[in-house]
Amino acid sequence: MSWFQVRPTNSIALLRKWAKPTMSIVDVGAGTSTLVDNLLVEGWRDVSLLDVSAEALDRDRARLGDTTGRLSFIEADICSWHPSRTYDVWHDRAVFHFLVEPDSRDHYVALAADTVNPGGLMVLTVFAPEGPTTCSGLPTARFSASELAALFEVAFSCEDSGVEEHVTPFDTSQSFTWIVLRRK
Numbered sequence: 001m002s003w004f005q006v007r008p009t010n011s012i013a014l015l016r017k018w019a020k021p022t023m024s025i026v027d028v029g030a031g032t033s034t035l036v037d038n039l040l041v042e043g044w045r046d047v048s049l050l051d052v053s054a055e056a057l058d059r060d061r062a063r064l065g066d067t068t069g070r071l072s073f074i075e076a077d078i079c080s081w082h083p084s085r086t087y088d089v090w091h092d093r094a095v096f097h098f099l100v101e102p103d104s105r106d107h108y109v110a111l112a113a114d115t116v117n118p119g120g121l122m123v124l125t126v127f128a129p130e131g132p133t134t135c136s137g138l139p140t141a142r143f144s145a146s147e148l149a150a151l152f153e154v155a156f157s158c159e160d161s162g163v164e165e166h167v168t169p170f171d172t173s174q175s176f177t178w179i180v181l182r183r184k
């Protein structure tokens with residue numbers, strides 16, 4: 001959890017365009033992103049934050065305070081998570097690219113396929129082909145939109161995709177690929 005995006009502009013825009021606040025959403029690897037703050041302001045009522053870091057979730061709890069049951073906090077590793085329910089929207093910004101082994105990516109795709117309701121959405125943002133090869137000291141994988149679409153095509157069809165330049169808190173620029181996938 002060495003960084004998070006202060007204002008997740010692109011994710012907010014994509015969710016405004018493709019989803020609705022009446023939908024349920026899980027933010028995979030939410031960290032201390034303020035995406036959830038924006039979702040709550042926009043009226044989302046069923047938001048789950050998942051992260052392997054208990055510290056990140058504690059900070060989210062402390063920052064967000066009483067949200068009258070609109071939020072769930074899930075401390076889990078996405079590689080071994082067993083969801084107890086399904087969701088309309090799966091959001092992942094800057095987590096999937098940590099899965100450098102094909103087996104762990106295949107597991108992620110199968111998990112997402114089981115966890116996103118038919119007709120639901122996945123909004124995925126990962127390092128682009130020219131993006132960094134490491135992040136927070138960990139190796140990363142990099143993807144074009146067509147590579148992502150192919151990886152997920154067994155269960156998802158591509159609705160939209162693009163690139164995003166992200167300026168980190170350390171004033172470096174990172175290229176991201178984003179994609180909106182719909183569960184078949």
Ligand SMILES: C[S@@+](CC[C@H](N)C(=O)[O-])C[C@H]1O[C@@H](n2cnc3c(N)ncnc32)[C@H](O)[C@@H]1O
Nearest residue numbers: 004005029030031033051052053077078093094
């Ligand atoms: C680079 S940060 C991105 C945080 C947030 N999504 C954002 O865009 O600001 C990656 C986050 O994913 C979490 N993470 C990394 N690997 C994970 C895993 N295997 N399962 C769950 N969370 C993970 C980290 O703890 C961290 O909070």
